[in-house]
Amino acid sequence: MKTFQFFIAFFLTVNVLQAQDFGLYWKYKDYDGAIAVSVPRWATFVGSAFIGEKADRKLVRKIRKARVLFFEDESPFTQRDLKKFVRKSKRRGLDELVTVRSGKTHVRILAKSRNSTIKKIVVLFSSPDGAGLVTVKGKFRLDEINRVIEKSSKEGKKKDGNPTIPNLPKVPVIRA
Amino acid sequence: MKQLIFSLLLLFAGAFSASAQNDAITRFFDQYAEDERFTVVYIAPKLFQLAAKIETDDEDWNNIREVVKDLGGLRVLVADSISDGVALYKSALSKVPTNEYSELLTVRDKDEHVRIWTKDSGNIIEELLLLVGKPDEFVLLSFTGKIDLDKISSLAKVLDVKGADQLEKIKTTEKEKVNKN
Numbered sequence: 001m002k003t004f005q006f007f008i009a010f011f012l013t014v015n016v017l018q019a020q021d022f023g024l025y026w027k028y029k030d031y032d033g034a035i036a037v038s039v040p041r042w043a044t045f046v047g048s049a050f051i052g053e054k055a056d057r058k059l060v061r062k063i064r065k066a067r068v069l070f071f072e073d074e075s076p077f078t079q080r081d082l083k084k085f086v087r088k089s090k091r092r093g094l095d096e097l098v099t100v101r102s103g104k105t106h107v108r109i110l111a112k113s114r115n116s117t118i119k120k121i122v123v124l125f126s127s128p129d130g131a132g133l134v135t136v137k138g139k140f141r142l143d144e145i146n147r148v149i150e151k152s153s154k155e156g157k158k159k160d161g162n163p164t165i166p167n168l169p170k171v172p173v174i175r176a
Numbered sequence: 177m178k179q180l181i182f183s184l185l186l187l188f189a190g191a192f193s194a195s196a197q198n199d200a201i202t203r204f205f206d207q208y209a210e211d212e213r214f215t216v217v218y219i220a221p222k223l224f225q226l227a228a229k230i231e232t233d234d235e236d237w238n239n240i241r242e243v244v245k246d247l248g249g250l251r252v253l254v255a256d257s258i259s260d261g262v263a264l265y266k267s268a269l270s271k272v273p274t275n276e277y278s279e280l281l282t283v284r285d286k287d288e289h290v291r292i293w294t295k296d297s298g299n300i301i302e303e304l305l306l307l308v309g310k311p312d313e314f315v316l317l318s319f320t321g322k323i324d325l326d327k328i329s330s331l332a333k334v335l336d337v338k339g340a341d342q343l344e345k346i347k348t349t350e351k352e353k354v355n356k357n
Contacts, residue, residue: 097219101210143232
């Protein structure tokens with residue numbers, strides 16, 4: 001009986017996890033050249049300790065789970081996969097926010113929101129330099145996101161008005 | 177019974193022709209959606225709805241928020257290093273259903289052509305279409321939703337899209353109208 005219960009629990013967990021990225025992450029994460037990273041909540045919490053700015057740290061701590069799938073070469077995603085992905089994501093409450101195509105670069109941003117809170121952001125991109133999928137789950141209030149964007153855009157401008165690359169937080173890398 | 181069938185047919189025909197007219201612009205967007213000479217941007221209504229919920233002390237943003245909250249969507253098709261910008265402008269111009277849209281502004285300055293149309297129902301402007309054609313540049317921009325002409329020009333500052341600065345001309349036209357009256 002215990003084996004059966006464990007099997008049911010395992011089956012449900014696997015299905016729930018797969019549903020988060022609508023199959024695309026799981027289908028391609030083991031492909032040749034794929035860089036797949038899944039960041040659990042505790043890791044973002046530990047990483048946030050190295051962020052100096054309080055507002056940024058607060059926002060990072062709200063990440064429940066982040067997943068990144070990156071390909072250095074061309075996008076392996078087929079048109080069929082993408083159509084299926086968009087169809088499934090719409091069915092699961094994600095709304096398409098922005099679609100941009102410039103030259104060979106495609107960017108698609110989808111989000112799941114409730115009232116003034118964003119619960120999930122999915123970014124799908126492909127360009128000649130690389131392609132991938134970024135999924136971030138959490139509870140992000142719009143005004144918090146806006147505050148961070150405003151701050152970085154103010155900091156990102158030099159006195160002459162030209163934008164600069166913002167300083168990235170230093171995160172220690174532990175090598176095995 | 178005959179009357180019912182006839183009125184149903186009329187209703188279907190009306191609905192079909194309206195959607196066919198609107199499709200002409202959509203088809204033009206779709207035609208160049210995968211053309212690498214063009215940059216295509218689509219901002220969904222959801223993003224405008226979310227943006228309208230952001231509360232800040234910034235006065236500029238609070239003014240823009242009033243415009244943004246009623247916007248339904250934005251589609252932009254831009255090409256800035258082409259050689260047939262004017263030909264594309266003329267091609268797009270021929271596809272605009274002039275019986276459905278009313279012309280708001282026309283500017284021709286040497287090689288630069290600018291046209292702005294609006295589509296309205298009653299007192300509400302439902303769509304704003306901007307078309308810019310220069311020998312090396314082409315812009316097609318379509319706003320949908322409830323559009324306030326007095327305030328839409330303020331979006332020109334926020335939108336970092338080529339050709340969006342032409343929206344400033346609406347403000348000038350509106351001012352000229354007021355001065356004439």
